[in-house]
Amino acid sequence: MSEHHQALALVLFSVFVAITLAITTWVSRNRHGSAEEFYAGGRLFSPMENGFAIAGDYMSAASFLGVTGLIALFGYDGLLYVVGFLVAWLVVLFFVAELVRNCGRFTLADVVAARMRERPVRVAVGTSSVTVSVLYLVAQMVGAGSLVALLFGGTSPPARSWTVIVVGALMVIYVSLGGMRATTWIQIVKAVLLLGGTVALTVLVLMRFHGDLDSLLRTAAERSGHGEAFLAPGLKYGGNWTARIDFISLGLALVLGTAGLPHILSRFYTVPTARAARRSVVWSVGLIGGFYLMTIVLGFGAAAVVGPDAVRESNTAGNTAVPLLALKLGGGAESAGGTVLFAMVAAIAFATILAVVAGITLASSASVAHDLYASLRRRRTGARSEVTVARVAAAGIGVVAIALGLLARDLNVAFLVGLAFAVSASANLPALIYSLFWRGFTTRGAVWAVYGGLVPALVLVLLSPVVSGSPDSLFPAVDFQYFPLQNPGIVSIPLGFVAGWLGTVTSGEQPDEAKHAETEVRSLTGAGAV
Template identity: 80%
Template sequence: MSDRHQTLTLVLFSAVIAVTLAITSWASRRRRGSPEEFYAGGRLFSPMENGFAIAGDYMSAASFLGISGVIALYGYDGMLYAVGFLVAWLVVLLLVAELVRNCGRFTLADVVTARLRERPVRIASGISSVTVSVLYLVAQMVGAGSLVALLLGGESGAARSWTVIGVGALMVVYVSCGGMRATTWIQIVKAVLLLGGAVTLTVLVLLRFGGDLGALLGAAAERSGHGRDFLAPGLRYGGEWTHRLDFVSLGLALVLGTAGLPHILSRFYTVPTARAARRSVVWSIGLIGAFYLMTIVLGFGAAALLGGGAVRTSDPAGNTAVPLLSLELGGGAGSTGGSVLFAVVAAVAFATILAVVAGITLASSAAVAHDLYASLSRRGTRGEVGVARVAAVGVGAAAIGLGLLAQHLNVAFLVGLAFAVAAAANLPVLLYALFWRRFTTKGAVWAVYGGLVPAIVLVVFSPVVSGGPGALFPQVDFAVFPLENPGLVAIPLAFFFGWLGTVTSREIADEAKYAETEVRSLTGAGAV
């Protein structure tokens, strides 16, 4: 990268950081210090505002950098990520949004404990929420590191590492000082910037090919290095049986994982009513759907204009495909237009990462304070907000450490792992609690740990961690589980253990509490 590129981009990076810190400062002066204000922003956001915030929370570095990069490298198979992420919102709309808003206050555990014993369920749900959040944060850290490494000249290990540390420090500031109010407005601003940037790049790609999608796909196949296979299924998830099962596992994780993500569930508590929560999801589906259609165009555009070899040379995982595409669309390396467009896209991507890490960190710190601390401490809910701020520091430190380890993995792939753990550890217990009359406390605890532990163990002993050139530890091989994504095994196990724990429990389900929860979830009567 030229000095001009670096200077302009760093100026825009600084502007993004300044704006987000200003929002945080404004929000910190307006907060009242109550848990409702810190965790839910006072429940004062409109459906449109919350819909934009949900979109800003969900359209992460995995979407903007990772998915486009996977499509640029693997064509048709890369589109599976975009389709899976979008279809997942139908599950959220139909099964989760309104019911969660009616039954809970701040976290997933609030919903499950509405009819079960609190202490064991809160501890289990808190542990799973923090684990999922940290895994998701790692993906954002890796995306930030890839972006700044490209800016400062290829494989700059020091640049990646310091970027990961810097993003971690910023996310702690956002959460500890501004809470949900600051996080929400940062996400809204980010969603507008990201959609604007994606529209601009998509229009420029289509103009290059005269609006002819056939010409775009033909050029992408020709320059990808794979020929017509680039446009057919099987390039990434074909061939061996393990690849085919990985595809099924990934699909399950993406479609079911969204409904178990703590930072997505927490957004439904920021609106005043369940109807507003449902309308928020409708807004977010429209925004997210449009965005994922554009990432498909950007992925094939990167393959067509840059070539698969150039994308892979810059970053073997494909994370820098979109920034490189912007440079090409602006006129190429060394041009003023290329410098400006690259700088804008890089700044938008950086804003994307900052907004998402703020939301995830807030959700994980809420799980620590509201679920773990309140359950284990004799002080109950007193001092929760202070504990949440301290927890944000701890979560940030854990995410930084893991982000430094996983710097060379594709961010969309890393998010796929987080979705698998969320689908296994959180979704089964949530659905059982809402819809199964006989469900017991033992079943809830078994469902959480029965999904969380197998998912983590299977990831540790998968090719993601060892046994290959793209693994975290390529020099050793202890990969005994053949699949890269654990969802196909861990999700059914979680449902099974939830059932087994319930049918073997001596606890008798409280019919009155179930009836109360059912009425509350469906009508909103008694909701906070």
């Protein structure tokens, strides 16, 4: 990229960072240090504000960069991510949002441990939540690295590495100083920027083809080199039964995983009532739905205007399809329009990454402090001590995410998020669903449900083509691939539910009927909710 692209993109990105740091600084001066303020922003956000924040938290680099890249490279099969990410919100709306808001205070473990022995349940759910969050963070770090590689012409690995480190440092600052209130406003600003940029690009793509979607699709198919097969199922997930089962596995993970994501569930605690939580989801579904419809246009637009070969040459995983599309739509690399449009898209993508990593880091640090630290300490800890631990945990999680982000830099970000969703659906969702809807669910069942999904999911990923045994693996030079699927969801999700059932029926523990009745009334009516 030319120096103009680099300079303008960095200026716009610096402006966003300056604004968000100002928000964080202002919030840090006006906070009173309580756990409720740090974890839930004082529960003062309106449904519309929280809906925009949820959308900002959910529309990540996986959506803006990864999904559009997959559609540009694989056509119809890339649409699976769009469908999965969007349909998942129906599960959240109808089964999770209101009940979680009524039953918990700050984290997922609050809900699961409400009527059980708290310590083992909190340790299990806290461990799972941190694991899911770190996997999700890695995807955002990879997205940041891909953008920088494109910005500097792909010839500056040190710049790519330093950018991942800077993103990690900024997310720690946001969380440590501002907590949930600053993170929420950063996500709202980012959601507005992302939606505005996506609308502008979508309009430009449609204008390029005079509003003729048929012409857009036909051109994309012609330039793909696959012809009509580009618009039909099977280009990526077809050809043999292994690929087809992988397709089903990924779909299950995407649809079921959202309901167990810690950084999404924590957003339901930032509103004053369960009704507000439900209305927040309605707002977010509208915003997210519109965004994902536009990513379809952008993905096929990148295939038609840029071409899959050029996208793949820039980044083999397709993570740079949208910036390249913006460059072409603006008039090319040497034009003023191309420079401005590319810089805007790069800055929005950076803003997207920063806002999402802040939300994920806050949720994971809350799990460390509120669930793991508070449970493992013999004596009761104060709110201020817990918040201090959360700030320290944010730094530790940032270091781990940076290291893994540098390691996985050549994988598609949407694919990486699919792995996080698989672990979430395997470990967090069974424990959450059973605790909300099964009267006889016990402590052993909850612990077994979490570990019975978490351990198989991680082991199967380690033994899959993602890690070794193929040219696109993390370690292509070695081969310890024994599991043929790239996504473990089809195996690990049922195992989590079976383990929870088996742990319950073999525990011999008598459920506390009084606690269950209290939890049931609270979850359905909101009586006694914080």
